[in-house]
Amino acid sequence: MKADKEVLEKIIGILQPFVSGSVDIVPGMDIETDLAIDSLKSMEILANLEDTFDISIPINVLSEVRTVEDLAVQVQKIIGAEG
Amino acid sequence: MGLFDKFEKIAASKRDLESQCPAFFNVVIQDIISSTEALIGGRKVILAGTNNYLGMPLRRECIQAACKALQEEGTGTTGSRMANGTYASHVDLERDISDFLGKSNTIVFTTGYSANLAMLSTMVGPRDFVLLDADCHASIYDGCRLGGVQVFRFKHNDLDDLEKRLKRLSNQDADVLIVVEGLYSMMGDRASLPGIAALKEEYGAYLLVDEAHSLGVLGETGRGLAQEAGVEDAVDFVVGTFSKSLGSVGGFCSSNHSELEIIRYTSRPYVFTASSSPANIAAAKAALSIIRKEPGLREKLWDNANFLYSRLKAMGFHVGPEASPIIPVRCARIQEAFAMWNALLERGVYVNMVLPPATPDGTALLRCSLSAAHTHSQVESIADAFEAQRPSA
Numbered sequence: 001m002k003a004d005k006e007v008l009e010k011i012i013g014i015l016q017p018f019v020s021g022s023v024d025i026v027p028g029m030d031i032e033t034d035l036a037i038d039s040l041k042s043m044e045i046l047a048n049l050e051d052t053f054d055i056s057i058p059i060n061v062l063s064e065v066r067t068v069e070d071l072a073v074q075v076q077k078i079i080g081a082e083g
Numbered sequence: 084m085g086l087f088d089k090f091e092k093i094a095a096s097k098r099d100l101e102s103q104c105p106a107f108f109n110v111v112i113q114d115i116i117s118s119t120e121a122l123i124g125g126r127k128v129i130l131a132g133t134n135n136y137l138g139m140p141l142r143r144e145c146i147q148a149a150c151k152a153l154q155e156e157g158t159g160t161t162g163s164r165m166a167n168g169t170y171a172s173h174v175d176l177e178r179d180i181s182d183f184l185g186k187s188n189t190i191v192f193t194t195g196y197s198a199n200l201a202m203l204s205t206m207v208g209p210r211d212f213v214l215l216d217a218d219c220h221a222s223i224y225d226g227c228r229l230g231g232v233q234v235f236r237f238k239h240n241d242l243d244d245l246e247k248r249l250k251r252l253s254n255q256d257a258d259v260l261i262v263v264e265g266l267y268s269m270m271g272d273r274a275s276l277p278g279i280a281a282l283k284e285e286y287g288a289y290l291l292v293d294e295a296h297s298l299g300v301l302g303e304t305g306r307g308l309a310q311e312a313g314v315e316d317a318v319d320f321v322v323g324t325f326s327k328s329l330g331s332v333g334g335f336c337s338s339n340h341s342e343l344e345i346i347r348y349t350s351r352p353y354v355f356t357a358s359s360s361p362a363n364i365a366a367a368k369a370a371l372s373i374i375r376k377e378p379g380l381r382e383k384l385w386d387n388a389n390f391l392y393s394r395l396k397a398m399g400f401h402v403g404p405e406a407s408p409i410i411p412v413r414c415a416r417i418q419e420a421f422a423m424w425n426a427l428l429e430r431g432v433y434v435n436m437v438l439p440p441a442t443p444d445g446t447a448l449l450r451c452s453l454s455a456a457h458t459h460s461q462v463e464s465i466a467d468a469f470e471a472q473r474p475s476a
Contacts, residue, residue, distance in 0.1 A: 040445050043217065043236060047244075056251045058212075058233035082255075 003027075003072030007053075007079070011072050014048045027069035035068075049075060055082050100438070104421035106428065107436055117141065118456035123433055131451045131465050132435035136300050136408050137380045138456030139330025139370040149331075152365035160358045164191075164347065168358030176368050177335070183371060184306055184321055186337040190346060193359050195295055195324025196222040198334030201352035202291070202322060204230035207260050212252055214245065215262040216274065218443050220293065223262055229352075233257075239267075239443065242278040249286040259288040265297025265308035269443055269450065271409030273301070276308055280317035291320040299328030299374045300408060305381055325359075328374065331366040333359045384408055384455040387462045391453060394466040398473045410451040411437075412469070420447035423472045430468040 003011075012025045018041045019025065023034075031037050037045065042062060050057050053075060061074045087094075101108045106124065114122040118138040119130050139145050152172065162168035177189040192198040203226025207213055213232050215223060218239045227234045235252070238244040245261070252259055261283055263274040274292070283290040294307035302310030307323070309315045319340060325333035336343065347353055359367075374380070385408070392406035401413035414420035417438060424436045427449070435450040442448050451465065 039440055046236075047238070050248075050251075054251070056212075056235055056248060058235055060228075060231075060233055 001073050001076065003069060003076045007076050008069070008072045010052060011049065011068065011075060014045060014052060015068065018045060025068060027067065027072065029068050030066055031068060031071065032066075053079055055079055100417070103418065104425065107421065107424060110433075115141075119454055119458075119461055121433070123428070126428070126431065128428065128431045128433045129457075129461050129464055130433050131453065131457075132433055133454070134296070134327045134452050135330065135454045135456070136296075136328040136384055136452070137330070137370070137374065138454050139328065139366075139373065141456075142330070142370070142373060144373060145330060145366045145369040148365040148369035149362040152361035156361035158362075159360045162357060163354055164358045165354045170358075170361060170364070172361055172364045172368070173358060176364050176371075179368055179371055180323075180335050180337055183304075183375065184337045185315065186321065187339050188341055188343040189335055189337040190343060190353070191359065191364070192334040192336070192353060193356050194332060195322075195326055195334035196225075197352045197356060198322050198324065198336055199223050199293065200226040200229060201346065201350040202320065202336050203227050203232070203262070204352065205346055205350040206230075206320075207232040207258070209233065210257055212255075212257050212259045213262055214248055214252070214259060214288070216240065216264065216267075218267050218269065219262060219264060220268060220295070223293065232260075240272065240275045242275055242282065245279065246282055249282060249288065253286055259286065260291060261288050262291045262293070265292055265294040265301060266407060266409060267443075268296055268409065269437060269441075269448060270403045270411055271296075271407035272404045273297075273308055273311075273407075276312040276314055280312070280314035283317060289319045290317060291322060292318050293322045295322070295324045296327060296409060298323045300381065300384065304378070305374045325363065325367040325370075329367045329370040331363045331370065333363050333367055380455040384453065387453045387455070387457050387459070390459070391451065391462050391466055395469055398466075398470055400469065400473065408453045410453070412449040412451070414447045414449065417447045420449060423449055426472050427468050430471065432465050432468040 008027060015025055018037055019035045029035055046057050055078045057078060065071045065074055112121045118141045121130055160168040173191055177191050181189040192201055199222035209231045211232050213227050213234045215236055216239055217236045235248055237248050263279055266273055292309055297307040299305045301308045309318045319338060321337045323335050325331040388408040389406050392410050395402050403411045420436055427434055437448040437450050439445045
């Protein structure tokens with residue numbers, strides 16, 4: 001499954017303020033190692049994603065997410081399931 | 084690539100932190116002098132970080148009960164509750180706890196950690212939802228992870244955020260269990276239980292309250308936050324530990340849902356571990372009896388807590404949001420926490436130090452916990468030791 005472009009762009013917009021420096025976020029980037037987003041920041045990001053897409057994201061999905069693209073795929077799945 | 088290579092980042096961080104504060108990583112209680120004093124690093128110190136809220140571990144009645152059980156029933160049960168590990172004393176304690184809390188059913192577990200692990204890995208599963216406060220204890224997260232339930236966090240004590248999530252989940256066909264704590268172990272604040280209980284009723288959810296730090300500490304008779312808040316009937320499950328105000332080791336879950344009993348047959352952390360030792364059970368039973376007979380202990384604990392909280396706040400320290408027997412002092416930087424922790428120890432005061440990411444908001448904490456066994460003079464000494472460290476001093 002691939003994430004919708006619009007979903008991906010929104011997610012990159014949400015991630016950007018949590019990344020220090022001027023990093024151009026691309027879908028293949030590893031959220032932990034490339035973007036240096038730790039567990040505390042991830043929880044805040046999750047809450048922002050839930051509000052933006054008006055969905056409920058279980059924290060369990062984090063274990064399946066490594067890259068920005070993975071995150072977008074999970075969000076896309078939930079939008080599909082709830083929509 | 085070796086098995087332990089994946090820990091290298093953590094190991095490097097530990098080496099770095101240990102080089103800055105070696106004493107913290109090597110704390111050994113060399114000798115217990117009293118309920119509130121010990122020998123650490125050859126120095127006699129006041130213990131102000133032990134969760135020993137009511138001074139039970141050295142109470143004569145608890146020691147005598149434990150010794151009697153030890154001599155009569157031995158050092159361990161060598162078996163699970165499901166096999167040969169249920170003694171009359173386990174059943175008797177379950178009855179005592181039910182009676183104390185006004186609940187119909189209680190299961191005693193081997194530790195407080197395993198009580199949460201057992202309940203949350205079994206009672207809810209992949210088709211259910213758990214909504215937990217972001218500051219909940221690791222045992223709650225671990226229990227959820229073990230059982231595979233879908234977990235959603237709400238912002239700490241934020242009723243609007245909880246309701247938003249309940250609303251979003253309400254159109255899905257699943258049971259929802261809300262999980263909160265009576266007193267939060269790091270910041271010492273209470274759950275906003277009246278509001279949470281009201282939302283639980285409104286959305287038809289279940290509610291589990293972990294009273295680990297509030298049993299014996301809050302409520303008119305010490306039953307915890309649910310009693311203090313007047314919402315005991317709305318609480319479906321009360322989880323607690325013996326290792327704090329009861330001064331022993333063990334845990335429990337109590338409920339008016341008679342179906343609780345099935346957990347004994349379905350919960351792996353209950354079935355596949357040895358039961359609590361007779362001495363631990365006897366000590367917990369004796370401590371519970373003392374809690375029921377001596378409300379003055381709670382009053383003394385709160386006098387001590389209110390005094391230290393007010394003193395530290397007046398000194399300008401960044402303390403927790405409310406007065407409580409758990410009093411955290413926030414430090415902006417880890418190095419500041421190291422320096423203050425060392426200085427307190429040198430002045431004869433031991434407190435806990437908690438470093439990120441184990442802290443709720445990423446700051447380092449010096450965490451004090453007080454006891455009814457502290458004398459007023461000892462609490463003054465703790466306050467004085469902090470005063471010598473305040474930024475303007």
